[in-house]
Amino acid sequence: MVWVSRVLLRKYGRFMDDLRIYVRGGAGGMGYPRLGGQGGHGGDVWLVAHENLTLRRLKSQFPKKRFVAGTGDNSKILALKGAKGKDYEVNVPWGISVVASDGKLLGELNKPGDRLLVARGGVGGSLFTNFHPTKGQAQSIHLDLKLIADVGLVGFPNAGKSSLLTSISHATPQIAEYPFTTISPELGTIECVDHKQITVADLPGLIEGAHANKGRGHKFLKHVERTNQLLFVVDVHGFQLSSKATFRTAFETIMLLAKELELYKEELRDKPTILAVNKMDLPDAERNLNELLEQLQNPQDHMHSLPKEMIPADSVSFKEIIPISALTGEGTEKLVTCLRKVLDEEAEKNIAQYHREQLNALHLSDI
Structure with a gap:
């Protein structure tokens, strides 16, 4: 009986209903102390639910399973306020629960178009941070697929x-x-x-x-x-x-x-x-x-x-x-x-x- 099941698994592939990925918001940009400039905030990482996607396809497209948003622009003379880093939108199947590594439920994506923020970008450097930026939020999360x-x-x-x-x-x-x-x-x-x-x-x-x-x-x-x-x-x-x-x-x-x-x-x-x-x-x-x-x-x-x-x-x-x-x-x-x-x-x-x-x-x- 086990042999039959293995033959079927080889033929039809293993169903993937959970996947762990790493997400990190972008770091903020440097401030400009001489003119009080503020660096841009780092980009955020969002999960966006799409139709006709599977976790297996997501893993195949991104084998490293790492998703990092863009860094905020530094403040400079021509642009005292740096631009925000580019957000990273990760397309995922709809019908998933998103769980942190500690088991906390971060949210659910129950229909196409649903969005969930999973890693916020760092703050740009400014007078309040001594013009030094902060790093973006980083964490490993589990995408847990449940049929609807x-x-x-x-x-x-x-x-x-x-x-x-x-x-x-x-x-x-x-x-x-x-x-x-x-x-x-x-x-x-x-x-x-x-x-x-x-x-x-x-x-x-x-x-x-x-x-x-x-x-x-x-x-x-x-x-x-x-x-x-x-x-x-x-x-x-x-x-x-x-x-x-x-x-x-x-x-x-x-x-x-x-x-x-x-x-x-x-x-x-x-x-x-x-x-x-x-x-x-x-x-x-x-x-x-x-x-x-x-x-x-x-x-x-x-x-x-x-x-x-x-x-x-x-x-x-x-x-x-x-x-x-x-x-x-x-x-x-x-x-x-x-x-x-x-x-x-x-x-x-x-x-x-x-x-x-x-x-x-x-x-x-x-x-």
């Missing part, structure tokens, strides 16, 4: 997420009958009848212990944070990663997925979630589905069979539970309708919340 999508597909390997994404959207992810086919997030777009587009992210399959970064879990789980709703995809027949791994029923699989998300970040429990029960075209699927539905209706009656560490702190609830077959297309039309419905409901909630906040702000300003 309407829907995030969550499931264990080989649950059929990639097949489902192909069935409902314009994506062409790699599909095969073995786990870990998806080695990097894939984005697809669903075109609705009214031309509204829904973006769907197929995230690489999780494994037990993903919250503790097992199987590079953190690199995959972080993408879930930037989706508006979750779509759990489970195999109605259960899941077994390998012959040495423990077999998990569909019910146990759901509990494990919920637990992994909960342990990684509790806020993920608040995201609206739909459950797609896949592979309904296979034998015994109906019987397994009925058993699963009964277990989900009365989960406490079946928790005793689960190890304590597998039990989520809160009860698992879904907006909808939809049996599907990604292979034949059974149930996928209903699934898309439900995804659209939940997105519209959440949008209405956000609009209502915005209006409430605006009204509260007006009331406070009148006091």
Whole structure:
């Protein structure tokens, strides 16, 4: 299994979702003591979000990963105030968080055109600095890419997420009958009848212990944070990663997925979630589905069979539970309708919340 994954990595390349770069603002220019001149400020370094960019391309274009702004001009007789040094604009992908080396979040670039100042230029020399300039701010920063999508597909390997994404959207992810086919997030777009587009992210399959970064879990789980709703995809027949791994029923699989998300970040429990029960075209699927539905209706009656560490702190609830077959297309039309419905409901909630906040702000300003 590891060998197969390595072949895929060689063929399709490693997905890069974080990159460390060095940025430094330009030094200020010298002042002119005889006439009280002031040197120009050093240039600043800005990150600017652009479309059609990747961190891999950024690294390829700038292998040294160093970005330094221009030095401010010195003060001189013909120009007592020196010109500001040239700013350096670093084009980066949109959808990134910018983190300092100490872990502090500096900001986010969530859409094309967003800008973030990451290194301020030094002050030009003047009377207040004894005409000596200061150096520009310098630091190493991490560019942390997180997908931004309407829907995030969550499931264990080989649950059929990639097949489902192909069935409902314009994506062409790699599909095969073995786990870990998806080695990097894939984005697809669903075109609705009214031309509204829904973006769907197929995230690489999780494994037990993903919250503790097992199987590079953190690199995959972080993408879930930037989706508006979750779509759990489970195999109605259960899941077994390998012959040495423990077999998990569909019910146990759901509990494990919920637990992994909960342990990684509790806020993920608040995201609206739909459950797609896949592979309904296979034998015994109906019987397994009925058993699963009964277990989900009365989960406490079946928790005793689960190890304590597998039990989520809160009860698992879904907006909808939809049996599907990604292979034949059974149930996928209903699934898309439900995804659209939940997105519209959440949008209405956000609009209502915005209006409430605006009204509260007006009331406070009148006091």
